[in-house]
Structure formats: structure tokens, C-alpha cells
Amino acid sequence: MASLPIFAAADAAILTAQNLIQPVIRRRRQISSSLMFSEASSSSDNSADSGVGLVPSFIVPEFIESAETLEYIGWGEEKATDIWARWEIVKQIESNEAAFEHHFLEYALSAIPYLKPEDRQEDWDAEMLNWGVGAELRAAIMDEGYTNIRLTESAQYWVKDTMEIRYLSLERLQRDSQMRAQTSATSTNNTISTNNAASSNNAASSNNATDTRENPVAVTQFATSSTVPGRLALYKAIAKDRVGQDPTGKISIESLVSGTPSDFRGVGGTVLYFTPTPEVAEYYRGYIRRRCNSAAPLMLQLLVPNSFIEALRPFILRFGDLWKEIVFTSRRGLLLRGDLKRIHRLPLIIAPIARSHNRTISNLDDYHQISSVRHVLYVKDSEAIQYVFQGEDMLDGLEECGELRPVSESSTSAS
DSSP, X not given: OOOOBSSOHHHHHHHHHTTXXXXXXXXXXXXXXXXXHSOOOOGGGSOGGGOOTTOSEEEEESBSSSHHHHHHHTBOHHHHHHHHHHXXXXXXXXXXXXXXXXXXXXXHHTTSOOOOOOSOHHHHXXXXXXXXXXXXHHHHHTOGGGHHHHTTSOHHHHHHHHHHHHXXXXXXXXXXXXXXXXXXXXXXXXXXXXXXXXXXXXXXXXXXXXXXXXXXXXXXXXXXXXXXXXEEEEEEEEEGGGOOBOTTSOBOGGGGOOOSSBTTBSSSOOEEEEBSOHHHHHHHHHHHHHHOTTSOEEEEEEEEEHHHHHHHOOEEOOSSHHHHHHHHHHHTTOOOOGGGGGGGGOSEEEEEOBOXXXXXXXTSSSGGGOOHHHHBOEETTEEOEEEEEESHHHHXXXXXXXXXXXXXXXXXXXX
């Protein structure tokens, strides 16, 4: 079963003429960074000067399902070849049986083992090398500038997360290309139809053929200020391609829900984590960019009325035995029991962000061994704080009362 190209043929021809993409070489092509970071629009609307000389640029695979894609998301060449060979067998069997049950990305990620090495740096790099992870991805994950964030999760988590984001960026490129090709074809057909009608009616104003349909792609509006009177500004960094949108282009708050285990939830539940400190979110965004420089990481700002926060009667949990016991239990993937169960009934908790991944915390004898130095995240020598919203009702409340939007890098740096 043949894989689809990332760029539709009609769109690729226009983009090549505009110097936004280069011809395919060895099943890969060089593309302008503007295609990675901009919203989809009709390729016929771009001028030839809109190219940036392919500097900076990216090398992307020709086909969305390919050995080249496996290398692009972070597998080494030898491992990518091995996974691809096995994938072709799987697809052939499925094709013969007319039962298509496997997704390419899921199959690629299944090569990540479940073993959880300790958080010693040399073990991480050696383990990832043994798995077949490429040198570029290993270096990005192990960047010493982001050690504090890296140690909040396992090596498996960061490999999986990075590969997912990189693959999502390719899927977005493919969707954008298909949309541009469709929009360009529709615009051309409309122009031809209008011109034919104008000729038959001997109309003088052929300019009325302009396509005035609303652009189906939402245009991101950036916040200009992070301080709004009467409202609290909270922040979250996330890869652009992980953010869901409803049909109107509004950000879906459900797409921001965190998985488990996490600091305050070991199993299940609905939890949203934000920080009131732009520098903390910027630190996380920097690690996304380091691992996925083509992913356009976003800084999201949630503006919530102070009256809404006050009505929740937030539980302020400082570093201490209770924080230690909750984090120790949750990060081990366990339910909070006994007196700790009341924590899950709290709609909002304000507390420090935990550092050290789940395996490290699980290996401790008990929660008393948790220390501020080793297990609390600090950014610029300050304790990183998180706002923890809990429960599905909280999602409804934040959607109704809050305002969620991306903020530009200049806005956060100014704040």
C-alpha cells in the first residue's frame, strides 16, 4: 500500500516555483521554515519573494510513511531501516486480510522499550543508544540547559513525546498542502466560471470574479499584555500540533489535560496544570523547541477573573510532608487513599512543581526522603509554582469564565 506524499503535486509545483521547497533528492526535500511555522493559506496567494532562500530551512521526508520519516522523528538510520522492514511486512499482511489495524506512528513508537533507567545522565544516553535512538535526538533530550525539566519524566517519555511532536508536524504539513491545493483549484475554477459568464453577458467588470469566501483556517491572534486588571494570568507551554481546536478555531481546553501519573494524580481524572510565572512556562517552551525545532512551541495564556479563583477557595499547599506524601503517591501511579483522598475533591491547588521522574521517586523508601533540593523544580533560583485545576466541571467553568489564547515571545519577554 503506497504512502502518500507530504506535499500534494499541484501545491508542490507552485511552492517550487516560489523557491519555498526544493525538488526531491533521495526521498527527501528541503523546505522553507515559513511552511513549518505559518498557518495554511493558498499557495497561489504567496509571491515569489515570499521565500527566504531556504535559510533557515528544514529537510523533510517525501512520504509521510517511510524510513525517512522514521529517521526524521528521531530513530537512527539502522533502527529506522529495521522498523520500516517490519512495517512493510505488517502492511502487506493487513492488505491481504483487508484489516488495517496498525497506525504508522504507533508502530514506530512501539520500538521504545518499557525499561526505566535511573536518572543518571550516562545511563540515559547509553540506554537510548541501545534502543536505536539517533544521536541528534539523544543530544537534544540530554541538553544540560534543561536538566531540571528532563528529570521530571523518564527517558521513554521524552523519546515518545519528541517523536510524536515531530510526526504531528509532518501531518500538519500534509494537511496544509492538501488545503492549499484544494483552495487553489477551487479559486481557479471560480475564476474560469466567472470569466465565462462575463464573456457571455458581455460584462465590463470581470474583476467581480474575486473569490471572497472566508478563509477556513483560523488566524492566531496574539495577546499583547500579560497583566489584565481583575484577572489572573496563567501560562502553559505546549507544542502547537498538540493543541486541539473546535470548528471555529477556538482552542479546545480538553487538549491541554495532562496524562497520569503526574504530581497530583496517579490514575485517571481530569487535571490541568498552569503556572503563574511566564519564566517557568518559557523554560518548558525552550525544551520543546530544543527537541523539536520545527514544532513551533506555543505559550498559552489563560486569563481567569480573580472572582472566579476566589470562589474556588484554592488550597495553597507549600512544600512539606503533605506535599511530599501526595507527590510520592501520585508519581508512583497510585490512588490517594484515606485522608489524602480529599485532595481530589479540591477544584484548585496551588503548589510547587515536582522535579525527578516517576522511577526515581518510586525507588525512595518513603515520602520522607523527598527533599526540596532534589525534588522541587527551580527556575532562575526561584521555586516554580503550579495551579492545578481538577475535574471535568472545572473545564466547563474555565471555558465559560476564562480566556485562553497564545501569547507572542515578545509579550512574555516584556512581562
